[in-house]
Amino acid sequence: MAINPEHEHTPAEVKAKCEAFRETYTKLTAEIGKIVVGHKEVVEGVLIALFAGGNVLLEGVPGLGKTLLVRTLAETLHLPFSRIQFTPDLMPADVIGTNIVTENPDTGRRQFEFQRGPIFAQIVLADEINRATPKTQSALLEAMQERSVTVGSTTHVLEKPFLVLATQNPIEQEGTYPLPEAQLDRFIFKLVVGYSKLEDLMTILDRTTGQEAAAPERVLDGPAILEGQQLVRGVIVAPHVKEYAARLVLATHPEGKHAAGGANGPTNQYIRCGASPRAAQALLLGSKVKAVTDGRYHASYADIKSIAHQSLRHRLVLNFEAEADRVDPDDIITQIMDLVPTEPVGVPMAVKV
Numbered sequence: 001m002a003i004n005p006e007h008e009h010t011p012a013e014v015k016a017k018c019e020a021f022r023e024t025y026t027k028l029t030a031e032i033g034k035i036v037v038g039h040k041e042v043v044e045g046v047l048i049a050l051f052a053g054g055n056v057l058l059e060g061v062p063g064l065g066k067t068l069l070v071r072t073l074a075e076t077l078h079l080p081f082s083r084i085q086f087t088p089d090l091m092p093a094d095v096i097g098t099n100i101v102t103e104n105p106d107t108g109r110r111q112f113e114f115q116r117g118p119i120f121a122q123i124v125l126a127d128e129i130n131r132a133t134p135k136t137q138s139a140l141l142e143a144m145q146e147r148s149v150t151v152g153s154t155t156h157v158l159e160k161p162f163l164v165l166a167t168q169n170p171i172e173q174e175g176t177y178p179l180p181e182a183q184l185d186r187f188i189f190k191l192v193v194g195y196s197k198l199e200d201l202m203t204i205l206d207r208t209t210g211q212e213a214a215a216p217e218r219v220l221d222g223p224a225i226l227e228g229q230q231l232v233r234g235v236i237v238a239p240h241v242k243e244y245a246a247r248l249v250l251a252t253h254p255e256g257k258h259a260a261g262g263a264n265g266p267t268n269q270y271i272r273c274g275a276s277p278r279a280a281q282a283l284l285l286g287s288k289v290k291a292v293t294d295g296r297y298h299a300s301y302a303d304i305k306s307i308a309h310q311s312l313r314h315r316l317v318l319n320f321e322a323e324a325d326r327v328d329p330d331d332i333i334t335q336i337m338d339l340v341p342t343e344p345v346g347v348p349m350a351v352k353v
Helices: 011-033 040-052 066-076 092-096 134-146 198-209 222-233 239-250 266-270 277-293 301-306 308-312 320-324 329-339
Strands: 055-059 081-085 097-103 110-116 123-127 148-151 154-157 163-168 187-192 271-273
Touching (some): 011 040, 011 277, 040 187, 066 163, 092 097, 110 154, 134 163, 266 271, 266 320, 266 329, 277 301, 277 308
Parallel strands (some): 123 163
Antiparallel strands (some): 097 110
16 A cells, blocks of 8 residues: 655555554444444445545435434544534525624624534534525535635635535425535435345344443544545555546446447436546545455455445436436446446556556
């Protein structure tokens, strides 16, 4: 593994850091598992996003544990946590804060003072985010991308690490507002929370209807998370693996040179708008986390493929034909991965990793 070239690390130091990271990751998973039963892929996706420095959209019907997962993650991290319950009457000021008039008790003079909103936590749960109006949803855009909040002419920098975990119900449409593509693109992953298996449901019943309730322990604080994020960014991605991630994203662009399957392929047939460069960033960062947690010091094709669906599914805008044929984004992504070869088609060997 190559860590930041500005700092010199011996192979032994790098190995020790990676082993410590894996131990922490395993402990985090175990602590979350005390409360959240099953949903291993979803838990893994949330933790990958945490160390990749991205936001997560959790989608699933009510009662499957989406909010519980976020609250449990917050309990395992020594970070300020806030929950925003999105409703149609929620205003942007309720999210980011507002200027209020205060009076100086000594001088009696009045002045404006900024009252911070719940977005100024470091772990933010945006519960049922699609119930708020587009005006309120847009209040999150700057925070999710630039990690800052601008009120008037003043920009307030949010403390790092900063993570937005949003939930939404895919089946209830009355009183909801679809998330705009600009906001969806700011989520590194979209994770689909499905129903529990029989054995998991039995365990849930035992835990929630008995007398004893488990409590997760705190595992990480802010500086440790930032150190982990920095470690992950130092993982090597070979030029041919990086090219594959780029070609996978370009294969989602209809009418493009790299559109999967050519003129009659799934891209031109079903996709109206393909994935942005943020999708390629998500693929690379996520694959780096996967590599370290798997005990490897470089990302592979398999790492890219393992997170392709969660990185791309919310970034594809499908056309009417896809709706008519009842084809969902996951089906199209699977077809695209089958059509895009892993063999490099020509990448300059001088590419700097």
